[in-house]
Amino acid sequence: MEEEWTPKITLFCCNWCSYAGSDDAGVGRKQQPPSTRTIRVMCSGRTDPGFVLTALMEGSDAVLFTGCHIGDCHYISGNYKAKKRFEMLKEILDEIGLEDERLQLQWISASEGSEFAEYIRKVTEEIKAIGPSPLRQEWMK
Amino acid sequence: MNIGDRIVAWSKDEEIKKEGASGGLVTSLLTAALKGELVDEVIALQKVSEFEGVPIRTSNVDEVIKCSGSLHAAPINLTKFAVRFFEAHPDGTLALPAKPCDARGIIEQAKRKKINLEKTYLIGLNCGGTMPPITTMKMLEKMYEINPDDVIEEEIERGKLIFKTEKEEKAISIDELEEAGYGRRENCRYCETNIPVMTDVACGNWGAGKNETFVEIFTEKGLKLMNNAIELGLIETAPATEKGIKIREKTNSVMEKVAKKWHKKIFVPIEDRLERFHYYMDVMEDCIDCEACKYVCPVCACDESKCIDFYDPMDSHKISIYHLVRLLHISDSCIGCGQCTDVCPAEIPLTILHRRMADRIQAKYDYIPGMDMKIPPSFEVE
Ligand SMILES: Cc1cc2nc3c(=O)[nH]c(=O)nc-3n(C[C@H](O)[C@H](O)[C@H](O)COP(=O)(O)OP(=O)(O)OC[C@H]3O[C@@H](n4cnc5c(N)ncnc54)[C@H](O)[C@@H]3O)c2cc1C
Ligand code: FES
Numbered sequence: 001m002e003e004e005w006t007p008k009i010t011l012f013c014c015n016w017c018s019y020a021g022s023d024d025a026g027v028g029r030k031q032q033p034p035s036t037r038t039i040r041v042m043c044s045g046r047t048d049p050g051f052v053l054t055a056l057m058e059g060s061d062a063v064l065f066t067g068c069h070i071g072d073c074h075y076i077s078g079n080y081k082a083k084k085r086f087e088m089l090k091e092i093l094d095e096i097g098l099e100d101e102r103l104q105l106q107w108i109s110a111s112e113g114s115e116f117a118e119y120i121r122k123v124t125e126e127i128k129a130i131g132p133s134p135l136r137q138e139w140m141k
Numbered sequence: 142m143n144i145g146d147r148i149v150a151w152s153k154d155e156e157i158k159k160e161g162a163s164g165g166l167v168t169s170l171l172t173a174a175l176k177g178e179l180v181d182e183v184i185a186l187q188k189v190s191e192f193e194g195v196p197i198r199t200s201n202v203d204e205v206i207k208c209s210g211s212l213h214a215a216p217i218n219l220t221k222f223a224v225r226f227f228e229a230h231p232d233g234t235l236a237l238p239a240k241p242c243d244a245r246g247i248i249e250q251a252k253r254k255k256i257n258l259e260k261t262y263l264i265g266l267n268c269g270g271t272m273p274p275i276t277t278m279k280m281l282e283k284m285y286e287i288n289p290d291d292v293i294e295e296e297i298e299r300g301k302l303i304f305k306t307e308k309e310e311k312a313i314s315i316d317e318l319e320e321a322g323y324g325r326r327e328n329c330r331y332c333e334t335n336i337p338v339m340t341d342v343a344c345g346n347w348g349a350g351k352n353e354t355f356v357e358i359f360t361e362k363g364l365k366l367m368n369n370a371i372e373l374g375l376i377e378t379a380p381a382t383e384k385g386i387k388i389r390e391k392t393n394s395v396m397e398k399v400a401k402k403w404h405k406k407i408f409v410p411i412e413d414r415l416e417r418f419h420y421y422m423d424v425m426e427d428c429i430d431c432e433a434c435k436y437v438c439p440v441c442a443c444d445e446s447k448c449i450d451f452y453d454p455m456d457s458h459k460i461s462i463y464h465l466v467r468l469l470h471i472s473d474s475c476i477g478c479g480q481c482t483d484v485c486p487a488e489i490p491l492t493i494l495h496r497r498m499a500d501r502i503q504a505k506y507d508y509i510p511g512m513d514m515k516i517p518p519s520f521e522v523e
Contacts, residue, residue, distance in 0.1 A: 048451075049466070049469055050447075050450055050451035050462070050466060051451075053451065053462050053465050053466065054451050054462065057456070057458035057459070057460070057462060058458075087505075088469055088472070088502065089469070091472075091498070091501050091505065092465060092468055092469050092472070092498060095417070095421075095468075095497060095498055095501065096417065096418060096421045096465070097414045097415060097416070097417035097418030097419075097420075097421065098414075098418070099414070134415070134418050134459075135458075135459050135460065137457065137458075137459065
């Protein structure tokens with residue numbers, strides 16, 4: 001039986017805001033597709049570009065950077081660093097021919113459960129529309 | 142003498158003057174710096190043949206004298222040798238001849254605290270480009286019909302590349318050679334920095350007469366270098382002529398225009414996304430994981446290499462993470478020196494890949510690497 005393809009999306013959440021936000025979405029029973037693989041980091045500033053590249057090479061169809069809103073980072077400037085890394089990664093992924101949608105950045109606070117669920121629904125639809133990542137090896141499920 | 146002065150100068154020692162590329166000034170400045178105890182050590186390029194030079198680090202004046210003359214077909218970058226000096230002697234002082242790409246590499250390393258620029262005397266060499274040694278030997282056989290071993294002198298004059306042997310002298314225009322796939326290295330063709338304005342003094346033969354060097358002084362250190370050599374009675378100077386100054390400026394601006402043209406010709410944008418993807422996949426496929434490109438890179442400054450942190454030669458990724466991290470990591474500081482392409486045993490056009498990425502990032506953050514110490518690396522977050 002042909003199953004409908006769901007993308008695999010790697011989601012980096014910071015411990016203090018976006019992870020709590022995703023938790024809030026779950027507790028509030030907000031509907032979201034089972035497309036994300038969540039990795040909790042202490043701060044969005046911990047999201048090394050190497051993590052992102054590894055995720056993409058190992059079969060993720062998209063990677064999402066999430067963290068506290070600018071000004072709210074619990075380590076003061078972690079999300080500024082995340083933003084800069086995101087911008088640089090965007091350039092290189094575009095340069096090697098990856099679609100714009102495959103790397104995204106979203107600030108999510110601990111209380112934004114419904115925004116979080118809404119965002120995951122939106123991204124999953126976007127990735128479904130563009131299909132599997134060209135970086136994914138044929139043998140990767 | 143003042144900062145900003147433009148003069149011509151030459152060595153008082155007849156032997157050095159004769160052996161030097163244009164009057165032996167650079168050699169005399171280096172020896173004077175050692176004799177006058179301005180510096181502890183000097184880096185220079187020792188000639189093995191017209192097509193090979195070995196960088197040496199020495200405090201022996203005689204060895205420095207043996208290094209005089211320009212090696213146009215020894216495309217080496219001296220940055221990492223200067224880094225090694227400061228690793229061994231954190232408080233030492235150093236002097237070295239520096240083409241624009243040597244100087245820019247050194248400044249980027251200084252920004253990352255690997256080189257103490259205040260204790261480094263940079264004697265800038267104008268540079269119109271270097272040539273790949275093996276290709277140049279082939280060119281000599283094919284285009285010049287000269288045996289590479291017979292070459293005793295090589296010279297560039299009015300856009301022509303001249304080779305001399307005991308018996309004959311042949312000149313062919315550089316444009317013609319480059320059309321045929323010879324001539325300068327690809328990255329030198331599109332390099333727009335010919336006069337190293339980021340050094341202490343810039344030396345060159347543009348605008349100077351026979352056996353003299355045109356010098357422009359940029360810094361306090363440069364002034365010290367010149368005065369030291371004058372006091373020791375090693376060099377002679379004269380004001381530059383109006384005509385000389387004009388010739389130098391004109392030649393420089395012509396070279397810049399030619400470089401821009403080459404840049405356009407070589408970096409044709411690949412508009413289609415999927416085509417770009419396949420391009421990167423194809424060129425990087427040949428990588429044999431030797432990491433040579435990382436060792437020679439003059440701007441790579443990690444203590445523990447970031448580029449191999451996330452990568453394993455056993456990976457079966459479509460595009461190597463090693464190269465992607467390197468592309469990212471030096472995109473702000475890449476100066477386009479071409480060392481990575483030179484050493485790649487798999488002949489991956491690495492310099493082109495790095496330049497494609499660096500052009501994007503450097504334009505985006507409005508940052509030109511290696512020009513001065515004022516602006517911090519663009520990776521720094523405000
Ligand atoms: C590759 C190259 C291209 C050049 N192109 C131009 C040009 O287009 N226009 C111009 O005006 N001048 C150019 N020059 C500079 C010029 O050739 C002379 O070096 C300069 O005029 C100083 O002459 P000199 O007699 O005082 O140097 P010398 O006393 O002969 O001393 C030269 C010094 O340069 C070092 N050296 C030689 N080859 C290299 C190399 N490949 N990389 C680093 N160091 C080296 C030697 O070790 C020596 O210490 C170029 C030099 C080089 C090396
Ligand atoms: S703690 Fe959330 S971004 Fe730094």
